[in-house]
Amino acid sequence: MNFTVQINGRTHSVDVDGDTPLLWVIRDILGMTGTKFGCGQALCGACTVHVDGAPTRSCITSIEMVGDSQITTIEALDTLAHGKALQQAWIELEVPQCGYCQSGQLMSAAALLAENPRPTDEDINDAMSGNVCRCGTYQRIRAAIKQASA
Incomplete structure (x- = not known):
């Protein structure tokens, strides 16, 4: 599926399954490696990004869940x-x-x-x-x- 995401003020189009974690879109698809994988269960906080200003664990947040939200990573x-x-x-x-x-x-x-x-x-x-x-x-x-x- 094709998703459009707003990350660090830029629009990105990605072709991934809807249940793909935001973390993997950020790191593997878009190449922004500042956000880290820690536990994969939202327990450690290493993958924290902002979704509309709120701290969010990107390892358990699917790409389909973010919709039109503004995502900010450590790079910004x-x-x-x-x-x-x-x-x-x-x-x-x-x-x-x-x-x-x-x-x-x-x-x-x-x-x-x-x-x-x-x-x-x-x-x-x-x-x-x-x-x-x-x-x-x-x-x-x-x-x-x-x-x-x-």
């Missing part, structure tokens, strides 16, 4: 309201260790700051609880979100 993070501030804080505070989960972490953090520009520690914990970092950089992630919100 710097176009989001707090994207550049988050990127800068991530660099300054040396947040990544292995880095694998970081695109999902950043996309969840950007959605949080878009909704709540001055989050408390509890707000950050709640918003980021679905993102797993096997390296355990949670303290630096929280500090970077707070720095970006300042």
